[in-house]
Amino acid sequence: MNVWIAGASSGIGAALAKRYASDGHTVFISARSVDKLNAVATEAEALTGEIKVVAVDVTDNASVLAAVAEIQSAGRIDVAVLNAGYYEPIELDALTLEHFQNTYDVNLHGVIRCLLAVLPNMRAESHGQIAIVSSVSGYSGLPRAAAYGSSKAALINLAESLQPECQAAGVDVRLINPGFVKSPLTDKNSFEMPFIIEADEAADRIANGLESKRFEVHFPKRFTLWLKLLKLLPYGLYLRLTKRL
Ligand SMILES: NC(=O)c1ccc[n+]([C@@H]2O[C@H](COP(=O)([O-])OP(=O)(O)OC[C@H]3O[C@@H](n4cnc5c(N)ncnc54)[C@H](OP(=O)(O)O)[C@@H]3O)[C@@H](O)[C@H]2O)c1
Numbered sequence: 337m338n339v340w341i342a343g344a345s346s347g348i349g350a351a352l353a354k355r356y357a358s359d360g361h362t363v364f365i366s367a368r369s370v371d372k373l374n375a376v377a378t379e380a381e382a383l384t385g386e387i388k389v390v391a392v393d394v395t396d397n398a399s400v401l402a403a404v405a406e407i408q409s410a411g412r413i414d415v416a417v418l419n420a421g422y423y424e425p426i427e428l429d430a431l432t433l434e435h436f437q438n439t440y441d442v443n444l445h446g447v448i449r450c451l452l453a454v455l456p457n458m459r460a461e462s463h464g465q466i467a468i469v470s471s472v473s474g475y476s477g478l479p480r481a482a483a484y485g486s487s488k489a490a491l492i493n494l495a496e497s498l499q500p501e502c503q504a505a506g507v508d509v510r511l512i513n514p515g516f517v518k519s520p521l522t523d524k525n526s527f528e529m530p531f532i533i534e535a536d537e538a539a540d541r542i543a544n545g546l547e548s549k550r551f552e553v554h555f556p557k558r559f560t561l562w563l564k565l566l567k568l569l570p571y572g573l574y575l576r577l578t579k580r581l
Contacts, residue, residue, distance in 0.1 A: 343420030345372035347519030357385035394446030462506025
Protein backbone atom coordinates (compact mmCIF):
# COMPACT_ATOMS: atom_id res chain seq x y z
CA MET A 337 0.00 0.00 0.00
CA ASN A 338 1.21 3.55 -0.76
CA VAL A 339 0.53 6.02 2.05
CA TRP A 340 1.05 9.78 1.85
CA ILE A 341 1.30 11.68 5.12
CA ALA A 342 1.31 15.47 4.85
CA GLY A 343 2.80 16.85 8.08
CA ALA A 344 5.11 13.97 9.00
CA SER A 345 8.35 15.61 10.17
CA SER A 346 7.45 15.30 13.87
CA GLY A 347 4.78 14.27 16.37
CA ILE A 348 1.78 12.24 15.24
CA GLY A 349 2.68 12.24 11.53
CA ALA A 350 6.22 10.95 12.10
CA ALA A 351 4.95 8.24 14.47
CA LEU A 352 2.25 7.23 11.98
CA ALA A 353 4.82 6.99 9.17
CA LYS A 354 6.85 4.55 11.28
CA ARG A 355 3.75 2.55 12.17
CA TYR A 356 2.79 2.18 8.48
CA ALA A 357 6.40 1.34 7.55
CA SER A 358 6.53 -1.31 10.27
CA ASP A 359 3.39 -2.82 8.70
CA GLY A 360 5.36 -3.14 5.44
CA HIS A 361 3.84 -0.23 3.53
CA THR A 362 5.56 2.39 1.38
CA VAL A 363 5.14 5.74 3.09
CA PHE A 364 5.72 9.12 1.44
CA ILE A 365 6.33 11.69 4.15
CA SER A 366 5.92 15.40 3.56
CA ALA A 367 6.48 18.64 5.45
CA ARG A 368 8.68 21.72 5.05
CA SER A 369 11.64 20.55 7.20
CA VAL A 370 13.56 18.18 4.93
CA ASP A 371 16.21 17.54 7.63
CA LYS A 372 13.56 16.31 10.06
CA LEU A 373 11.89 14.21 7.35
CA ASN A 374 15.25 12.61 6.51
CA ALA A 375 15.77 11.84 10.20
CA VAL A 376 12.35 10.12 10.34
CA ALA A 377 13.24 8.09 7.22
CA THR A 378 16.63 7.11 8.72
CA GLU A 379 15.00 5.97 11.98
CA ALA A 380 12.70 3.73 9.92
CA GLU A 381 15.47 2.09 7.85
CA ALA A 382 15.27 -1.19 9.78
CA LEU A 383 11.50 -1.47 9.32
CA THR A 384 9.99 -3.75 6.68
CA GLY A 385 8.36 -1.00 4.65
CA GLU A 386 9.98 2.02 3.09
CA ILE A 387 9.84 5.73 3.86
CA LYS A 388 10.39 8.25 1.07
CA VAL A 389 10.78 11.97 1.62
CA VAL A 390 8.82 14.44 -0.52
CA ALA A 391 9.08 18.03 0.68
CA VAL A 392 5.91 20.11 0.68
CA ASP A 393 4.61 23.41 1.96
CA VAL A 394 0.84 23.01 2.23
CA THR A 395 0.36 26.79 2.08
CA ASP A 396 1.72 26.73 -1.49
CA ASN A 397 -0.58 25.08 -4.05
CA ALA A 398 2.21 24.59 -6.62
CA SER A 399 4.28 22.79 -3.97
CA VAL A 400 1.33 20.52 -3.09
CA LEU A 401 0.59 19.70 -6.75
CA ALA A 402 4.28 18.95 -7.43
CA ALA A 403 4.52 16.68 -4.37
CA VAL A 404 1.39 14.73 -5.31
CA ALA A 405 2.55 14.40 -8.94
CA GLU A 406 5.93 13.07 -7.73
CA ILE A 407 4.27 10.49 -5.47
CA GLN A 408 1.76 9.46 -8.13
CA SER A 409 4.56 8.94 -10.64
CA ALA A 410 5.80 6.19 -8.27
CA GLY A 411 2.34 4.60 -7.91
CA ARG A 412 -1.22 5.43 -6.96
CA ILE A 413 -1.89 6.78 -3.49
CA ASP A 414 -3.96 4.34 -1.44
CA VAL A 415 -4.15 6.39 1.77
CA ALA A 416 -3.63 10.15 2.15
CA VAL A 417 -3.38 11.41 5.73
CA LEU A 418 -3.83 15.19 5.76
CA ASN A 419 -2.15 15.95 9.05
CA ALA A 420 -0.18 19.21 8.70
CA GLY A 421 -1.15 21.56 11.48
CA TYR A 422 -0.25 24.86 13.13
CA TYR A 423 -1.10 25.93 16.66
CA GLU A 424 -0.14 28.87 18.85
CA PRO A 425 -1.92 29.30 22.18
CA ILE A 426 -3.11 32.88 22.17
CA GLU A 427 -4.83 35.34 24.52
CA LEU A 428 -7.57 37.71 23.44
CA ASP A 429 -5.23 40.74 23.52
CA ALA A 430 -2.84 39.09 21.06
CA LEU A 431 -5.46 38.02 18.49
CA THR A 432 -4.60 39.42 15.06
CA LEU A 433 -5.81 38.92 11.53
CA GLU A 434 -2.36 37.48 10.74
CA HIS A 435 -2.78 34.83 13.45
CA PHE A 436 -6.11 33.72 11.95
CA GLN A 437 -4.68 33.76 8.41
CA ASN A 438 -1.59 31.74 9.38
CA THR A 439 -3.69 29.17 11.23
CA TYR A 440 -6.30 28.81 8.50
CA ASP A 441 -3.72 28.70 5.72
CA VAL A 442 -2.15 25.53 7.16
CA ASN A 443 -4.97 23.83 9.06
CA LEU A 444 -7.89 24.47 6.72
CA HIS A 445 -6.66 25.64 3.31
CA GLY A 446 -3.60 23.37 3.54
CA VAL A 447 -5.85 20.36 3.98
CA ILE A 448 -8.10 21.57 1.16
CA ARG A 449 -5.10 22.00 -1.18
CA CYS A 450 -3.92 18.43 -0.43
CA LEU A 451 -7.44 17.04 -0.71
CA LEU A 452 -8.08 18.64 -4.10
CA ALA A 453 -4.70 17.38 -5.32
CA VAL A 454 -5.35 13.71 -4.50
CA LEU A 455 -9.10 13.53 -5.16
CA PRO A 456 -9.14 13.52 -9.01
CA ASN A 457 -7.03 10.35 -9.35
CA MET A 458 -8.84 8.64 -6.48
CA ARG A 459 -12.21 9.43 -8.09
CA ALA A 460 -11.01 8.31 -11.52
CA GLU A 461 -9.98 4.95 -10.04
CA SER A 462 -12.83 4.73 -7.47
CA HIS A 463 -10.14 3.89 -4.97
CA GLY A 464 -8.41 5.41 -1.99
CA GLN A 465 -8.80 6.72 1.51
CA ILE A 466 -8.44 10.34 2.66
CA ALA A 467 -7.98 10.90 6.40
CA ILE A 468 -8.54 14.47 7.56
CA VAL A 469 -6.78 15.18 10.85
CA SER A 470 -8.91 17.60 12.85
CA SER A 471 -9.05 17.75 16.66
CA VAL A 472 -11.45 17.49 19.58
CA SER A 473 -10.96 21.25 19.85
CA GLY A 474 -13.16 21.42 16.74
CA TYR A 475 -16.13 19.84 18.57
CA SER A 476 -17.08 23.12 20.26
CA GLY A 477 -15.36 26.42 21.09
CA LEU A 478 -12.82 26.41 23.92
CA PRO A 479 -10.97 29.37 25.49
CA ARG A 480 -7.67 30.54 23.87
CA ALA A 481 -8.25 28.50 20.73
CA ALA A 482 -10.37 30.85 18.60
CA ALA A 483 -8.30 30.37 15.45
CA TYR A 484 -7.08 26.79 15.98
CA GLY A 485 -10.45 25.49 17.21
CA SER A 486 -12.47 27.15 14.47
CA SER A 487 -10.06 25.86 11.79
CA LYS A 488 -10.52 22.33 13.17
CA ALA A 489 -14.32 22.77 13.40
CA ALA A 490 -14.28 23.64 9.71
CA LEU A 491 -12.37 20.41 8.99
CA ILE A 492 -15.00 18.36 10.83
CA ASN A 493 -17.73 19.98 8.75
CA LEU A 494 -15.66 19.51 5.58
CA ALA A 495 -15.20 15.78 6.21
CA GLU A 496 -18.89 15.31 7.09
CA SER A 497 -19.89 17.17 3.96
CA LEU A 498 -17.60 15.23 1.62
CA GLN A 499 -18.10 11.73 3.00
CA PRO A 500 -21.42 10.74 1.34
CA GLU A 501 -20.53 11.95 -2.17
CA CYS A 502 -16.99 10.62 -1.96
CA GLN A 503 -18.23 7.24 -0.74
CA ALA A 504 -20.56 7.08 -3.76
CA ALA A 505 -17.51 7.83 -5.93
CA GLY A 506 -15.50 5.03 -4.30
CA VAL A 507 -13.34 7.28 -2.13
CA ASP A 508 -13.29 6.69 1.63
CA VAL A 509 -13.17 9.98 3.59
CA ARG A 510 -12.37 9.68 7.31
CA LEU A 511 -12.18 12.12 10.19
CA ILE A 512 -9.47 11.90 12.88
CA ASN A 513 -10.11 13.74 16.16
CA PRO A 514 -7.27 13.26 18.65
CA GLY A 515 -7.37 14.49 22.22
CA PHE A 516 -4.06 15.68 23.70
CA VAL A 517 -0.98 13.99 22.22
CA LYS A 518 2.60 14.72 23.30
CA SER A 519 4.32 16.50 20.39
CA PRO A 520 6.13 19.77 19.57
CA LEU A 521 2.65 21.26 19.08
CA THR A 522 1.42 20.50 22.61
CA ASP A 523 4.86 21.25 24.13
CA LYS A 524 3.78 24.90 23.68
CA ASN A 525 1.00 24.47 26.25
CA SER A 526 1.76 25.60 29.79
CA PHE A 527 -1.40 24.07 31.29
CA GLU A 528 -1.95 20.50 32.39
CA MET A 529 -3.35 18.46 29.51
CA PRO A 530 -5.83 15.82 30.67
CA PHE A 531 -5.33 12.23 29.47
CA ILE A 532 -2.37 13.17 27.24
CA ILE A 533 -0.96 10.21 25.30
CA GLU A 534 2.29 9.53 23.42
CA ALA A 535 2.50 10.04 19.65
CA ASP A 536 3.16 6.31 19.11
CA GLU A 537 -0.12 5.45 20.83
CA ALA A 538 -1.94 8.05 18.72
CA ALA A 539 -0.39 6.55 15.58
CA ASP A 540 -1.63 3.08 16.54
CA ARG A 541 -5.13 4.42 17.20
CA ILE A 542 -5.16 6.17 13.83
CA ALA A 543 -3.80 3.24 11.80
CA ASN A 544 -6.18 0.78 13.51
CA GLY A 545 -9.11 3.19 13.16
CA LEU A 546 -8.48 3.66 9.45
CA GLU A 547 -8.55 -0.12 9.01
CA SER A 548 -11.98 -0.22 10.69
CA LYS A 549 -15.20 1.03 9.08
CA ARG A 550 -15.72 3.94 11.51
CA PHE A 551 -16.02 7.40 9.91
CA GLU A 552 -14.64 9.20 12.98
CA VAL A 553 -11.49 7.98 14.72
CA HIS A 554 -11.33 9.71 18.12
CA PHE A 555 -9.13 8.99 21.11
CA PRO A 556 -8.52 8.60 23.97
CA LYS A 557 -12.19 7.80 24.56
CA ARG A 558 -11.95 8.56 28.31
CA PHE A 559 -11.46 12.20 27.18
CA THR A 560 -13.27 12.48 23.86
CA LEU A 561 -16.56 11.04 25.13
CA TRP A 562 -16.71 13.71 27.85
CA LEU A 563 -16.14 16.40 25.25
CA LYS A 564 -18.90 14.96 23.08
CA LEU A 565 -21.24 15.20 26.09
CA LEU A 566 -20.07 18.75 26.84
CA LYS A 567 -21.12 19.97 23.43
CA LEU A 568 -24.67 18.69 24.01
CA LEU A 569 -25.13 20.99 27.04
CA PRO A 570 -27.25 24.14 26.81
CA TYR A 571 -25.02 27.20 26.22
CA GLY A 572 -25.69 28.67 29.67
CA LEU A 573 -24.16 25.64 31.34
CA TYR A 574 -21.54 25.02 28.65
CA LEU A 575 -20.14 28.55 28.86
CA ARG A 576 -20.12 28.50 32.67
CA LEU A 577 -17.98 25.35 32.51
CA THR A 578 -15.57 26.51 29.78
CA LYS A 579 -15.07 29.87 31.57
CA ARG A 580 -13.27 27.92 34.30
CA LEU A 581 -10.76 26.33 31.89
N1 LIG B 1 -0.82 16.98 19.55
C1 LIG B 1 -2.11 17.05 19.84
O1 LIG B 1 -2.51 17.03 21.03
C2 LIG B 1 -3.12 17.14 18.75
C3 LIG B 1 -4.47 17.00 19.12
C4 LIG B 1 -5.44 17.09 18.12
C5 LIG B 1 -5.07 17.28 16.81
N2 LIG B 1 -3.75 17.42 16.49
C6 LIG B 1 -3.42 17.63 15.09
O2 LIG B 1 -2.54 16.61 14.68
C7 LIG B 1 -1.72 17.11 13.61
C8 LIG B 1 -0.28 16.81 13.92
O3 LIG B 1 0.08 17.55 15.07
P1 LIG B 1 1.26 17.16 16.07
O4 LIG B 1 0.73 17.30 17.42
O5 LIG B 1 1.92 15.93 15.64
O6 LIG B 1 2.20 18.45 15.86
P2 LIG B 1 3.63 18.67 15.19
O7 LIG B 1 4.60 17.67 15.71
O8 LIG B 1 3.92 20.12 15.36
O9 LIG B 1 3.37 18.33 13.65
C9 LIG B 1 2.85 19.25 12.74
C10 LIG B 1 3.30 18.82 11.36
O10 LIG B 1 2.73 19.73 10.41
C11 LIG B 1 3.78 20.14 9.54
N3 LIG B 1 3.49 21.44 8.96
C12 LIG B 1 3.23 22.60 9.59
N4 LIG B 1 3.09 23.60 8.70
C13 LIG B 1 3.27 23.03 7.47
C14 LIG B 1 3.25 23.53 6.15
N5 LIG B 1 3.04 24.84 5.88
N6 LIG B 1 3.47 22.67 5.12
C15 LIG B 1 3.70 21.36 5.38
N7 LIG B 1 3.72 20.82 6.60
C16 LIG B 1 3.51 21.66 7.64
C17 LIG B 1 5.01 20.17 10.44
O11 LIG B 1 6.21 20.10 9.68
P3 LIG B 1 7.14 21.33 9.24
O12 LIG B 1 7.09 22.34 10.34
O13 LIG B 1 8.46 20.67 9.05
O14 LIG B 1 6.58 21.83 7.96
C18 LIG B 1 4.82 18.89 11.23
O15 LIG B 1 5.28 17.79 10.47
C19 LIG B 1 -2.05 18.60 13.48
O16 LIG B 1 -2.97 18.79 12.44
C20 LIG B 1 -2.67 18.92 14.81
O17 LIG B 1 -3.54 20.02 14.74
C21 LIG B 1 -2.77 17.34 17.43
